[in-house]
Structures are given as structure tokens and as C-alpha cells.
Amino acid sequence: MAPMVLALILGWWLMAAIRAQNVPRPSLSLHPSQGVSVGDTVTLRCHLPQSAAWVWLYQDRGWRYSKSKDKKQDAAEFSFVSTSQEHAGVYQCQYRVPESEEISEQSDPVQLVVTDRSYSLPGISLRPEEHVGTGTNVTIHCWNKDYGATFLLHKDGCSAPIQSQEPDSRGTATFTLFGVTPSDSGTYRCSYHPWGYPFLSSPLGDSVTLEVAPTPAPPGAVFTSHGNLVVVVAGGCAAAFVFILILVFFFLTARRCRIQRDESPGSPTKNPEAMEFQVSPGDSEGLTYIELQAVTSSTQPPTPPSALQPSVIYAEVATGGHH
Missing domain, CATH: 2.60.40.10 (Immunoglobulins)
Known part of the structure; x- marks a missing residue:
């Protein structure tokens, strides 16, 4: 069944x-x-x-x-x-x-x-007070010592609370308006819900008034901005110049180290093709045939092996001081 x-x-x-x-x-x-x-x-x-x-x-x-x-x-x-x-x-x-x-x-x-109007009114404070410039962070404190509660922040002209906040251990709720603009100007009040009664509310408490003025640019702002631009450009050019000097310094240092390494006793000998012997014409009479042949062959440009021909050199060699 x-x-x-x-x-x-x-x-x-x-x-x-x-x-x-x-x-x-x-x-x-x-x-x-x-x-x-x-x-x-x-x-x-x-x-x-x-x-x-x-x-x-x-x-x-x-x-x-x-x-x-x-x-x-x-x-x-x-x-x-x-x-x-x-x-x-x-x-x-x-x-x-x-x-x-x-x-x-x-x-x-x-x-x-x-x-329920039998509940006590909440307190409210504003920091900084009343007149502030655009971009300022504004803090609103709400408190009530008689009831633990959830606090609500109201702004005149808005149908619903704009923020809600749980209180700290001292019964104070902190609301922060970041970077306020002229649209944030107005009158603010607080209310609260007692613990355990989310649909019961205290009356609205005392009010604070916030006035946000647009912050005008200072008179020298345009000149200052141009001056800052010149400083930035000059700084960039100086940095580039210093960088070039550093590169040149490292290049010269590397070249000097290479030259010193080539000239050191333990360095390898240069390529024979790059060696030159300078012999004055007047000294050729005191050379032997072998020495003259070595000097002559070192001063001639190298030729490919296929084109290599025996050199014929005629020289007068002194023997015993007789001609």
C-alpha cells in the first residue's frame, strides 16, 4: 500500500x-x-x-x-x-x-x-573633514556600542545602501571611498541591523557632508612638463654618449692586449710571408751568395708552386781581396 x-x-x-x-x-x-x-x-x-x-x-x-x-x-x-x-x-x-x-x-x-525607532542612533565621523580634492581617499566611521550589528552606509538620493560593513571589536565599522570625484559629493548617514535580525533596522543616524572639488592644474604645470621632457631627452643623450665611450674603451683595451700578446717572447712567430728584410743597396757587396739568395727570395711575392722557377742571381763575390 x-x-x-x-x-x-x-x-x-x-x-x-x-x-x-x-x-x-x-x-x-x-x-x-x-x-x-x-x-x-x-x-x-x-x-x-x-x-x-x-x-x-x-x-x-x-x-x-x-x-x-x-x-x-x-x-x-x-x-x-x-x-x-x-x-x-x-x-x-x-x-x-x-x-x-x-x-x-x-x-x-x-x-x-x-x-524600529526604539534602537539607538549610530554615530558617524568623516576623515578628512568635508572639503577635499579629487583623488583623495575618504574614510567614514560608523559606530554603536549598544548593539552588535551590521552597519550600512547611506547616501542621500540613493534608494539603497551603498556599502555594508561588519564592525570591529570596538563596535566601529570603517567605510573607505577611494579616489573620490565630484560625483561623490553629498550627505552620508549610517544605520545598522542588530545581530540575528537582518530585516530589522535602526533609524538613520546623524549626517556628514562631503564636498569634493575638482583639482585644477597648477599655473606652471605646462612649463614644468616641457622642462621635464627636456631633462629626459638630455639624460637619454648623455646615457647614449657614455655607452659609446665605454664601447670604444673596451675596443682599444682589447686591441692593446692583442698587440702585447703578439710581441711577447712566448708568442708564435709571424707568418713568413709578412716578414720583410730591408737591405740597403750598398750592403749587398758584403753578402755571400747564400745570404743574398735568402734576402732576394724573401723580398719577392710568393708564386704558386706550378709557376715556381729557379732564380738566377749574378753577384760579384770578393775573394782574398783580389778582383
């Missing part, structure tokens, strides 16, 4: 899921959308894309509100005449199509945040 019951439940759930895919999804809105305090009247409106027989409103705490609806109406309203802390939370709505069992999916969630 139990398996049959389970199969029926699964079948019904599957059919309901299939039907829900064919039914347009509703949407939910909050009126007023923010700034709801304890004791105020607030309305949650479920917008219906088609006629509905029944509409349900769900809260994340498990509460459910239902309402039958006229087929001609395109929205169903749920109002809390005197809002209390218990009304704070997350809501969704859903509807059923008339004369059928088709039920839509639930709408996107909507948060109802309720402000």
Missing part, C-alpha cells in the same frame, strides 16, 4: 510541475518600497499575468496568507495596517488558475525591512 501512495504523490507532484511550467510566473512589489517603520501601513502587491482564482503570499518564516480574487483583477494586494517586527522578512507570491488545478511558480523574493 505504501509504495502505491508514494507513487500517487510523486505522480501528482510531477503533473503539478508540468502544469506550472505552462502557467506564467507572477511578480511581487512592495509599497512603499523602503522606509517602512514599526506601526506604518505597508502593502505587498502580487501582479498576475492572467486571471486567477486564488493567490497565496508566503513569508520565509513559514507564514502564509491566501486570498480569493475576482477574475477581472490583474493584481492581488496584501496589506499590514500596523507593521510590527514580526512582519519583517522575505516574501513571495503564487496563484492558481480558475476552474483548474494549475498552479504557477512562486515569484521572485521581495525583502520587507522594518525600521
